[in-house]
Amino acid sequence: MVDGKKAVCYPPSTLDHPPSTLNPPPIIEIYTLKNYKLKELRTYTSTEWLADNRKKYRQVFDRYQTTYVYAELSFYNKLFDIEDWDIEVELRCFSLKKGKKELCILPFRRKVSKYDHTVYVREGWGNKSEGAFWKKGTYYWEAWIEGEKVATKYFYIEDPGDEEIPGLNPFIEVQSIKLYEGPYDDVPEEERQYYRQFSAEDTRYIYVEIVLRNMLYGKAWHCELFTKFFNDARELKGQVVRLQRIEKKDEWIKITAGWGSNVKGSWREDRYTAELIFMDRLIAAIPFEVEEEFEKGIPGVILPDRLAPVILSPEVEDDDSFEEVMAKMEDLIGLVDIKEQVRNHAKYIQFLQLRKNRGFEEKDEINVHSIFIGNPGTGKTTVAGMMGRLYRKMGLLTKGHVHVVDRVDLVGEYIGQTAPKVKSAIEKARGGVLFIDEAYSLARSTEDTKDFGREVIEILVREMSNGPGDLAVIVAGYPKEMKQFLDSNPGLKSRFRLNFEFSDYLPQELSVIAEYACREKGVELTENARGKIDEIIVDAYRKRDRTFGNARFVYDLIEKAKINLGLRIMSLEAPEMVNKEDLAVIHLDDVQLIRLDRTQELPNIPVDEGLLQESLDELSHLIGMERIKAQINEMVRLVRFYRQSNRDVLNSFFLHTVFIGNPGTGKTTVARILTKIYKALGVLERGHMVETDRQGLVAGYVGQTAIKTTEKIDEAMGGVLFIDEAYALTQRPTGGAQGDFGDEAIQTLLKRMEDNRGFFFVFVAGYPDNMESFLKANPGLSSRFDKILKFEDYSPEELHRIALMMLSENDLIPSPEAEEHLKNYLSYIYEYRDKYFGNARTVRSVVQEVVKEHNLRFAALPAEERANMPENLLTLEDVASLKMDKTDFVFNKKTIGFRASGGR
Template sequence: MTEEFSKPGFKRHKFKELKVYASTEWLADNKKKYRQVFDRLETTYIYAELSFYNKHFDIEDWEIDVELKCYSLKKGRKEICDLPLRKKVSKYDNVVYIREGWGNKTEGSFWKNGTYYWEAWIEGEKVGTKYFYIEDAGQDFLPGENPYLSVHSLRLYEGPYDDVPELDRVYYKSFSGEETRYIYIEVMLQNLHISKAWQCELFAKFYNDARELKGQVVRLHRVEKKDEFIKITTGWGSNVKGSWRKDRYTAELVFMDRLIAVIPFEIDEDFVEGISPVWLPDRGQQIIPSIQQDDRGSFDDAMTSFDSLIGLSDIKQQVRNHADYIKFLQLRKERGFDESDNINVHSVFIGNPGTGKTTVAGMMGLLYRKMGLLSKGHVHEVDRVDLVGEYIGQTAPKVKEAIEKARGGVLFIDEAYALARSTDDTKDFGREVIEILVREMSNGQGDLAVIVAGYPKEMKQFLDSNPGLKSRFKFNFEFADYLPQELSQIARFVCKQKGVKLNEEAEKKVDELIIDAYRKRDRTFGNARFVNDLIEKGKINLGLRVMRNEDPRLLSRENLEMLELADIAKIDLKNLRPLPNIPIDEVLLRESVDELNRMIGMDKIKAQIHEMVRLVRFYRETGKDVLNSFFLHTVLIGNPGTGKTTVARILTKIYKALGMLERGHMVETDRQGLVAGFVGQTAIKTNEKIEEALGGVLFIDEAYSLTAKTGGAHGDFGDEAIQTLLKRMEDMRGQFFVFVAGYTDNMETFLKANPGLNSRFDKMLRFEDYMPDELLQIAMHMLDQSGLIPTPEAEEYLKSYLAFLYDCRDKYFGNARTVRNVVNEALKNQNLRLAALPPEERKNVPNNLLTLEDLETFKLDKSTFVFNRQTIGFKARS
């Protein structure tokens, strides 16, 4: 250790933090009232607190040279003070704090309105910078008189880490402990200091009922000159549900060391919609927050807001006509006309990505609410993954849950055509979703608008998939691609949103890129999303250019916001689509791994999967990307009943939890789902299945059936499916995984059928036959699920019989499926035994015991059964 300390260049310190404060009031744990915005008339000294880690902790005392400098940016860069210090560092201090200030003891006499910053230097090296702001409201900040702002409204809502759009917010006064992630405060403040721009620093503190601080968030918001209102959202929590415990809480807002508002809420069993009263300490009163603008406005106000959207002229007219017709029907009802049908508000949106379908859905929810057709008007957006279950019985509850979440508003189903696969796919539950939706739209509780969206051709197939579906959707809205001039308008709007501007050359270049992309567009053209990504890339290039300056802090505001030609010219349109940052879903990962661990046997396969989990965690810890970075096309080989399909489903959930796939769903299919009966159709069918699986896993069961039945002869369309699959597997590596499963010998033949097949698969999982003791464990588990307890004699005999079957097995042995057949036969025998007893006697016989008598039909004699290769199982001899 001493040798390491003596090496040239070794630093005995490590920078921790640089903070700013003005009050020397003593607080617990020697903390200060750290903040960055101060009122001029209240300020005497401004202090800098430098902290660093002592690498010689518990070893020796030493000394260090420190320098704290303060600068003003009011008219260029001007040095306010330079404070050199030589500090003795004690070996007993793990973290060292150095605090120095500058100013005057008379309030308001030294610091003037403006922007300042502290710099910290250690041993001649600059280690940190911290900005602070002095604001001047022109009058004293007296109790009960806030010259900067007043509280207009506070409301609470729940959401994920990246917040939720304003149209989707549902406001609560009580939250569900099991379902809550982040609790957000939507803060609306009235700006009382409108004569100039200023910095608003807001502290949001969340306390439990015992006044213990659960979390704190600080928001620094620049208020522009003449802004009437200041709107800020801030929240605390976790993306893992269940981090909030049942209790009473308060969310408290602090501005310039003054408590300005307190809003109470509860964590309980369920969500309770509503708005809690807000306590305003300065006024000494409670208020009910003001209603949001869209609630105060009329129907015409909502339509005016809708009309302000860029482009969509045909859609706007169609929506206005739709609204007028609904008002006409309402008028007829008011005048006593008998309208036998309820007013239909279900719609079909057809168009390419980024054409405003989701935005218009939100607007229509608002319009329907204004017209009294919906009680809330929010939008609950779902797709196939959110609606379709993996197993029988899972789909209906998922669909009903989505419907209830959308109740009162709009259920928006994106890419709805994915619910209606081709009629020859027998393994799909999407049709069950459609049937439930048809029932809900026909005779459900109402207070719901269903909007389905997708591409034109696929949406026609979707509407034709169920006889009653097309009649439920009375209104079709076709969203055309934005015109180049409209996309240019959107680009200017996006610039304003992102706080940047385009100089003349950059503006021309953006327009050129838009026109070029428009001319080359296909049905995947991103429209407004394309433009948003274009400006985002330009802003990134601006940032990189700015940070190459020797001291970027000296640059003007214009330099920090102006996009130049070089920033736009560097954009690589081929790689414009940014990858989402998907964190590890620890809850799903734990559940999936536990499900895997509970499976009987498969030790080698479990070890491989656990190894993969560890590897991905290591990648994340070292800062490497994992999304679309792994190539895990997998072959699952094994005899019948060895758990291939079950493990494939679990593995997909693990990959989803680890964030290795964008969507993390599994599309299950077989030869029927990929191969068509006519030339040229198989490639189309296979490509559609691959498109459906993008971002997830395509699982092909009995994949060997794709190889030509004539030993590889041409003419079998399965070969066309393989060729199509091979190309997409290579071209889109990492964007989806292909799992192929089948019996050992058949799969080895399948992999040899095409020279490129074997090399495309990166991983092979071999499922061995279950050993006799594992077969017994499976049988005992199945018996337990059936509510049966075997007697010791029956358990011993069952063990012997399963060992006998294992010894007699061949490549068609059914493993767990054979065990299921045995258990079902034993259950039938047990029921027949009980049925043969008189009712009086049956009362005295336990009905949950499996006895040796129930297993008498299972003989340990090869001559009593023959193997039936047609059904892959055992058949009793007559």
Template sequence: MGEELSNPLSKHYKFRALNVYASTEWLADNKKKYRQVFDLHETNYIYAELSFFNKLFDEEDWEVEVELRCYAMKKPDKLLCSLPFRRKVSKYDPVMYIREGWGNKAAGAFWKRGTYYWEAWIGGRKAGSKFFYIEDAGAPVQPGNNPYLEVQSLKLYEGPYDDIIEDERLYYKSFSSEETRYVYVEAIMKNLHRERSWQCELYTKFYNDARELKGQVVRLQRIDKRDDIIKITAGWGSNVKGSWRKDRYTAELIFMDRLLAVIPFEVEEDFEEGLSSVLLPDQQSPVLLAPDESFNKTFAEVMERLNALIGLTAIKQQVLDHAKYIQFLQLRQEKGFTEKERINVHSVFIGNPGTGKTTVAKMMGLLYKKMGLLSKGHVHEVDRVDLVGEYIGQTAPKVKEALAKAKGGVLFIDEAYALARSNDDSKDFGREVIEILVKEMSSAGGDDFAVIVAGYPKEMKHFLDSNPGLKSRFKLHFEFSDYLPQELSQIAAFACQEKGVELEPEAKAKIDEIIVDAYRARDRSFGNARFVYDLIEKSKINLGLRIMSDDNPKDKPKEELARILLSDVEGLGAKPKVQLPEIPVDEDLLQEALQELQRLVGMEQIKEQINELVRLVRFYRETGRDVLNSFFLHTVFIGNPGTGKTTVARILTKMYKALGVLERGHMVETDRQGLVAGHVGQTAIKSAERIDEAMGGVLFIDEAYALTQAQGSNDFGDEAVQTLLKRMEDFRGRFFVFVAGYPENMEAFLKANPGLNSRFDKVLKFEDYSPRELHRIAMQMLAENHIVAEPQAEEHLRGYLAFLYDYRDKYFGNARTVRTVVNEAIKNHNLRLAALTPGERSGTPLNLLTLADVQAFKLDKSSFVFSKKGIGFRQREQ
């Protein structure tokens, strides 16, 4: 009665609600998009909606005086607007709505970040109030780009009205229609807006399969700027079991009128534990979202995880020192010091495969996040293929996309050196990637991401030298050494735990033995931890094959299904033996090759070595012994030009064919140009093509030392050597490699790579021909052309060749020089005959080389027939 006296209108209405919204879009049932949290960049007008029940419904019309006031929360509160109205309430309206707003048509012009509230007054009496909040994260919420939060995990569970604690939750993807009370959505999100505390308003809507809204829950939660993770639960249902009918449902999360995620579930006969896949607006396929617990760990816990890694002692200390220095710089900033340069978080990781580079990169991402340098701390891993486009205009968008995905975390570029090809390769777009990276890393927008590039030492040096700006961006260098055998043994034990197996003592000893052998024989392609994981995986496979070969594997006790025995690991470290093709010895072809060898002038020691080798191979073949695995047949040919290396290589190839060691018995001749390409990635392909051509025969590489002699910062000869070594090992016995070159250079070639010296255990050394042998070669060449030298001409040639021999240096052409001299003599011979008349010619021997034909060869350096003065000859000592 007192209320009616103080407010006579109270008998005409009953207050229903005061809601706030920003969109004037009409929805079903006369509703608006009610909210309490708005983004500054999207807000122009904020509306208040007063609604009350009409107690005079269906009786009479009446009038009401209403005032809507808006305040900004300050000290004291500031009145922004006062909007009075006098409205007629129709007897036909059971609920009366009064709506009005305030602001500016330009978004962000009027409303600033802060807390506000609307008040509704009816008949001079306050009827209700409603708070709302304006937030600013620097950018509006857009599809695929939410500056406030990121969904990390969505799970569903069942519970009563008052929820259940997290440790007791059971997660389901299907619920029982008879037992389910409330279906709860557990949302775990990363807080991306860490500059200040803010209000998070999350709508959770439950729909059935017909898209009918079953229920809606709104959660308004203040997020502290120190919170890394946002956890919100929302459930819908009833404490009375059976309120959920059998059907397919979806739970949808809405934030600031944007759909964050959709998680489907079913209600059937029984519960089914598990996680449902989640539909995200910016992705085509469902994904399984589960929280990464590592993001919840403290700085000390992340460092503890880093220290728990096997090995990497120097890296751990370097990372710890780097973290402490960053903390020191941050302390200086807190005390008022100003740093001229930003804290550098970009790094170069140098090391072989499997040395923990990616693992440490993830740790550093978390450390940077905990120290406030990165907002997310995740790692986005890419390589050349992910960054470089095939055509003009494709590269920049791919790099921008990779940087967008790495925003707030680490962009990890594996084998980054592949981006820096030769300077004259105008068709390559890798350099465009480097230029964009340099620009982004130096721009103002480069604060919230770190770039880590990884690769081999030599190639990474070339990468950093390829652009003047790269070295200044990457000031942190971490060198990952190969794991030691004892560390690899620990990794093997850890791999067993992960794979659910255990090694018997004898099997463990054998694994350690294999690891030590592999460590001793390692090159830069050694897989380190990957090699060990592969060993354990193969052991597990052998365990499975052994168990399943039993008549009754299901009767085996559980512990036997996890126990790796010595028999499961034996043979893992041994390389498979290559069996010789069953090809009988071709005696005719062998004798032909031996006769060709015997006809060669000089090289008696070479002939004896080859004859011994032939006898040994024949003996091994006749006694059934393994030729290929007893000794290598890859051969080094050392000698100066023209000493017969290529000729002997062809004869030796024919011999191996005759002995049945080689299937085809052909020889593919090549050099550096035939193996090395001009840019990264193509050399291995080019080398592999030559090797494939030589399969079943011999690959002869002339001047092989050119592969290891540095040709500049962008040389890829070493890539050809690596490809060659791997194929020589992988296809052992299927082809042989002959390498040839000068003595000093070939010695350096074999020392350039540890694998080269071990692959070539047969060396044939070709000495320079003596003057006597040079004379014999000249006479053979003349005989091949059906020419006979008269005694005076032969004697002059003998003296001239001895003269050339005396002045020779290491470039002396030996038989090649003889051929040049013989060809010149034959030319003079032909010119002399051509000058005769037919009658004179008829009385002259046509095949006789006279003194006149060779008199041009004077025993004087100035008379040398070579156009390049001094090439191949030295000054004779007086």
């Protein structure tokens, strides 16, 4: 019988005679008859279930992402569809950190069902807190079945040194990805031909050549990289896993992974993607095609933080001499003063090096940190690259490359995120130039101590003062803002001693740049087209402000002309018959079709005469504010005329409006009416009004205010965003607390007011003194709000009319004596009003008081007496509680309204 362990067999010659105990026949023992056949032992940490009962199997894990490490033992059931049976299994885990150490023994007794073709035994060991149990080191799982060791699987825990920051990989950085074709045993590097398209007929294996920068330079660790090949239907064609030990001295990690067959034709014509997975995360995707023919080139790579493919290639060794680098600097268009300054700076460094070689000692180290001041597109990044190469030739830097970052790359969203991001950026730039674009954004406010940009500045100062060196820091931005940046930290000025001012390119220089852009984009201009391009350049130069794009503007100009060329060619009946030369020639018409400023169109909504008249009637029935009514009626006539004559309303009227006035002067009421008027005129698509204040726009954490403000703007799109007490956005929180995010809300608001011009309007309201400070708090505010409506305090006569209107709403008619007393009382409180006087709100409080007195008087009367008196008559007795005595009333500053004293 078979018991899963041993079977006993007799030789064929003994089958005719029963065996004797005195003369036993020879016995053959067979130990291979088992009820199972081992499949494999694998490790994983993620408990996510995937298709076909799979897990995210791997062998290398980040300490700070690891809770439990699981072992999965799988074996085939030889008694499948025959009978159930039992099995004893043990999973044992060992550490090799300091000799062999047993971590756990996990025994199991399982019943194997006859219905299970493959059996899985899974169990893990660790702690539910990430990083608490597993430390850096080598470990392995052993699997034992029925007391016999059947499999061993090693795994590795790696420690990047810091907890991982979302969006940053502390282990590797993708530097280069290329594709090539070859046989099973690969192709020597020097013989590889790189393709972005492969031939279906001649392709054997498609290899991915991967170059990664080792971000843990100086540490030994294990890198496990999965390369998965998918067809266009996202079906997995193949997978290659590379497990490689990285030594301390390895700055670069080079890996190749290929899939295919030595038999040509295993790749069908289709679109494919090779995806690189590191620690369960996609780090790059490489789209490529298999067609009829090979096409040489480097494919675009899709990175997780990029929307469009980018070309990655390893850093090219710079073989140019110092003089050749300087000559290339001289070949740059324009930048006359910059070239001379860089040349003199380089000569001075050579002079200091000469002194050092002759035995002179310098108290200060050679300073390579610089400030670049200038508008966009003036060549700052290009010159930074040249300087990096020059510093390398002079032995001041080991690599000379440029790593470009801005605020987003350096500043974290939460406490503890900023320092690791800055450290990562510095290490990526080590040996070259750390170029910080718009560096002034790191010092947004001299008072905002909770802004994490300040933490970046402090780390930079420490790095430039006491760091290991081999780094040049270049900060760039506008002149005024860069001065604020340098003043934000006392140590900055002393570290940046080199100032380079990049002037705007002259029109003739921009014209030369246009020729260069044409060569780069593979097009040429006709004589007329060139003349028109120069005309556009001169006009843009005359109108330029500090946001003028210089070279970027010119490149964009040529790109738009090239697009128009393409549209013209493709509009022909047979574009494929056009001569090759004509595909590269930009004509005058192509340039004339360029639209530099695209204005957004208003929705073509006819004037709603009924709603317009209703809104104007509502406005006219308001008491007082005659000047505001006149302004609104005037604007209505003009807007209506512009709409009827098909003229541009958006560029003729700035309909973002400031409402200035004391409490209770009708600001919110008029804002609502004005919104209805704009809706009636067809200026607004929806015509609704979203009311908010500081609380509705400002959040308590960095990065959240912009989101909150954007959501409120999106809600108001097609209508009006009404911000009450808008001045609160520029005021510090009560108690002098720092770290206010009101400025972030204003910046977001200003950008959307310009970007979505005409698709929504902003009304801001507040008290006179505060609103004046609000408009001066940001230079962009006053320019965005062209229309200001000033609401004066109501006069005593207007207060009296408001009181009568409110009494009428309560179905009350004052007697002559009561009306006279009420009128005198309103005149009295008007005379002694202060800045907390509530105007119509105060009148409402007064009316509510007398209505209450009236009701109490009636409630105290007997029923028969009450029946003989008019209920709607307000008598002198009802208003007698309104005392014209300064000691008998107070202004409630908390509610900015009026509260009468002496009530019952």
